[in-house]
Amino acid sequence: MPEREASDSPVSAGLTVTQSLPSRVAEPCVIVLFGATGDLTHRKLLPALCHLAQSGQLANQYAIVGFARREWTDERFREEMAKSIASHSVISGHWPEFARHLFIAEGNFDDLASFEQLKTRLNALDEEFGTQGNRLFYLATAPEYFSQIVENLGKADLIYPANSTGPWSRVVIEKPFGNDTASAIQLHEDLSKWLTEAQTYRIDHYLGKETVQNILALRFGNTVFESIWNRSHVASIQFLVSETVGMSGGRGAFYDQAGAIRDMVQNHMMQLLGMICLEPPGDLSADSLRNEMVKVLQALPKWTAEDIARNVVRGQYSAGVVDGEEVPAYNAERNVDPKSTTETYLGMRLTLENWRWAGVPIYLRTGKRLPKRTTEIAIQFRRPPAALYEAQNVHGDQGANHLILRIQPDEGASLFFQAKVPGSRRRLQEVHMDFGYSGTFAGPPPEAYERLLLDVILGDQSLFTRIDFVLNSWKFVTNILDTWREQDIRPLPYAAGTWGPAEAEQLLARDGFRWRKPS
Numbered sequence: 001m002p003e004r005e006a007s008d009s010p011v012s013a014g015l016t017v018t019q020s021l022p023s024r025v026a027e028p029c030v031i032v033l034f035g036a037t038g039d040l041t042h043r044k045l046l047p048a049l050c051h052l053a054q055s056g057q058l059a060n061q062y063a064i065v066g067f068a069r070r071e072w073t074d075e076r077f078r079e080e081m082a083k084s085i086a087s088h089s090v091i092s093g094h095w096p097e098f099a100r101h102l103f104i105a106e107g108n109f110d111d112l113a114s115f116e117q118l119k120t121r122l123n124a125l126d127e128e129f130g131t132q133g134n135r136l137f138y139l140a141t142a143p144e145y146f147s148q149i150v151e152n153l154g155k156a157d158l159i160y161p162a163n164s165t166g167p168w169s170r171v172v173i174e175k176p177f178g179n180d181t182a183s184a185i186q187l188h189e190d191l192s193k194w195l196t197e198a199q200t201y202r203i204d205h206y207l208g209k210e211t212v213q214n215i216l217a218l219r220f221g222n223t224v225f226e227s228i229w230n231r232s233h234v235a236s237i238q239f240l241v242s243e244t245v246g247m248s249g250g251r252g253a254f255y256d257q258a259g260a261i262r263d264m265v266q267n268h269m270m271q272l273l274g275m276i277c278l279e280p281p282g283d284l285s286a287d288s289l290r291n292e293m294v295k296v297l298q299a300l301p302k303w304t305a306e307d308i309a310r311n312v313v314r315g316q317y318s319a320g321v322v323d324g325e326e327v328p329a330y331n332a333e334r335n336v337d338p339k340s341t342t343e344t345y346l347g348m349r350l351t352l353e354n355w356r357w358a359g360v361p362i363y364l365r366t367g368k369r370l371p372k373r374t375t376e377i378a379i380q381f382r383r384p385p386a387a388l389y390e391a392q393n394v395h396g397d398q399g400a401n402h403l404i405l406r407i408q409p410d411e412g413a414s415l416f417f418q419a420k421v422p423g424s425r426r427r428l429q430e431v432h433m434d435f436g437y438s439g440t441f442a443g444p445p446p447e448a449y450e451r452l453l454l455d456v457i458l459g460d461q462s463l464f465t466r467i468d469f470v471l472n473s474w475k476f477v478t479n480i481l482d483t484w485r486e487q488d489i490r491p492l493p494y495a496a497g498t499w500g501p502a503e504a505e506q507l508l509a510r511d512g513f514r515w516r517k518p519s
Contacts, residue, residue: 026052026457028061029134030122034149035141036066036104037080040174044205045140046084048449053101054094057454061130065103067118077104101129109145115156122158133167135160136456139174146173147190154194162196170456172201175267176258177465180481181474188467201456202465206268208448210437211411213463215275215377216284218405218413225403226280228381231360235400236513237276238363238378239269242370244322246496252335255368260314260346264366266477267465270297272407273364274469276377277357286461290469297472299354308483313492313504315345317369320496327369327496343491344368347504349511361511365504369496374518375407399430402516411445412436 031049033041052058066077078099085095105121107114126133137153139146150171153159160169171191178184191200206212219226228234241264247255255263274293281288301307318329331338345367351359381401402416413435421427437445455463483489492501499515508514 024057024454024458026058026062026454027134028059028129028131029136029457030063030065030125030129030131031136031138031453031457032065032067032105032118032122034067034109034137034139034145036068036077037070038140040140041066042081042084044447044449045138045453046081048447048453050085050094050098051447052450052454053098058457061132063101063103063125063129063131065105065118065121065125067105067107067114069106069108070104071106072104074103078102109141109148109152112152112155115152115158119156119158134457135167135169136172137169138172143173143176143178143187146187150191150194159194159199162199168199168459170199170201170459171195172203172456174203176262177202177267177470178474179258179262181471181478184470184474188470197467198461200467201461202467202470203452204267204271204465205448205452206271206407207463207465208450208452209407209411210445210451211405211407212272212275214413215272215405216289220280230356231358233381234357234360235380235382236361236363236508236511237380238516239272239276239365240378240516240518241269241366241375242372242499242518243368244370244373246317246322246327246330246369247333247336250335252333255344256336256340256342259342260344260366260368261477261480265346265348265364266473269364269366270469270473270476271465272377273297273362276379277352277362279356284462286464289462290466294466294468294472295354296352297469297476299352299357300472300476301350301353303479303483305483305487308480309487309489311349311507312480313345313347313501313507314343314484314489315347315367315494315501315504316340316342316491317344317367317496318493320369320498322369322371322497329496330368341490345370345491345494345500345504347500347507349507361508361513363508363513363515365500365515367494367500370499371497372518374409376518377405377407378516379403379405380513399428410436411438 033045035041049058049064053062066081072080081102082095082099085098103121103125105114105118107118122135125131135158137149137158139149141149150159153171158169159171160167173191178187219229271293274296277296278292279295281292303311316330319332320327330336330342330344331340336342346364348364350362350364351357352362379402381403383400399416399418401418404414404416406412406414414432416430416432418428419431421429452463455461492503494501499517505514
């Protein structure tokens with residue numbers, strides 16, 4: 001069989017890759033947005049839905065209803081929503097047609113009569129747009145309203161029986177899914193009175209990012225990586241989610257009740273950990289994939305208070321300089337308690353108690369007011385067993401190989417390895433191979449919410465969080481939270497614009513590693 005020439009590959013030939021597979025098209029449905037006048041709807045949901053409609057991935061038979069307290073007419077609602085689209089030049093030209101499908105329903109979350117009126121409005125839209133009775137309810141609200149909204153949806157018969165062969169109803173909720181184990185269980189019990197797991201879509205927009213989905217493709221679409229994806233070849237794994245921002249936009253009130261461990265670790269970082277460390281699923285169906293994700297969390301360590309003190313560092317930023325601008329300390333931010341002990345930084349070292357990853361140190365780091373905004377995963381491989389170049393005392397610091405997966409910004413991946421420097425001496429130098437979405441594929445990747453909204457309409461739960469994952473994650477995090485409270489462990493200070501408390505360096509130093517600084 002003749003070998004395939006390198007030029008057959010569009011990547012090796014330096015060409016861009018275009019998607020040849022047909023786009024998926026959603027079923028007819030009515031989409032109801034609770035919290036329709038809020039920030040999430042303006043910034044993410046409306047632009048995503050408009051782009052899906054423009055690209056033909058929404059069926060022509062659709063309607064979007066905003067549910068809000070404001071006494072707006074449909075026309076006023078459309079005028080306000082047009083502001084969300086104005087900055088998106090790619091889709092703004094589609095606005096007139098899209099706006100024809102937008103409507104407003106006035107009501108209160110705790111008023112059952114409002115939901116009865118909503119039902120009447122939706123039935124009329126079914127007739128007008130041919131949406132066949134299918135319903136998507138998106139709860140873009142504060143989490144304290146989730147239970148009340150779902151209860152009234154159920155009482156108004158807007159949620160169909162799960163085993164119905166007719167139209168469907170699905171509910172999307174945004175994180176946080178509780179603030180500890182007990183509240184997560186209570187929320188689940190409240191929702192499950194009216195919804196089955198198959199009707200519940202817990203959204204984490206990180207899983208909608210193409211670069212996160214590409215983790216599975218990298219592992220299971222290539223033999224070169226999965227064969228070394230284990231403790232025999234991997235020396236350590238680092239997860240970094242860093243932000244330069246503080247409490248702008250009045251976010252202090254929410255963040256002061258959450259902190260870094262609730263805001264980032266319990267959800268986003270646990271999802272990334274699951275993707276990187278899961279066993280190969282039998283297929284990529286929702287249950288197969290999520291079964292393996294849960295197994296990763298079941299392998300998390302069962303820490304004592306002493307273990308937590310040794311393996312977790314919490315910090316809080318003081319005044320400093322970020323991007324050349326002086327910024328205040330966290331306790332001086334608007335809507336933050338001046339005596340707050342909420343952490344804005346968390347560094348963690350853990351190991352998984354399973355066969356594949358036993359003994360491999362895994363490091364998590366996240367924080368506000370750090371020097372750079374980035375999300376990346378750094379996998380360091382073990383050094384060669386026979387250090388031939390080092391043995392000849394030619395190049396004393398032979399570097400380990402690294403695979404860097406960049407989630408945001410500059411989405412892509414880089415493989416760092418050693419190559420011989422030209423010349424008569426046997427010297428090595430680190431070089432790298434890079435893959436970037438912007439330079440490889442035609443057009444930018446779709447926004448996370450576009451993919452996730454389309455998946456909800458199609459009934460695909462692969463990228464949505466199942467309740468057992470939520471509870472296992474909260475079990476691990478709540479143990480840490482309880483220990484902090486019981487032991488009165490307060491956050492360590494770090495200057496804004498630095499990479500966190502100096503004590504966090506010791507999490508890696510005792511293993512012979514150090515935090516990787518993103519390029």
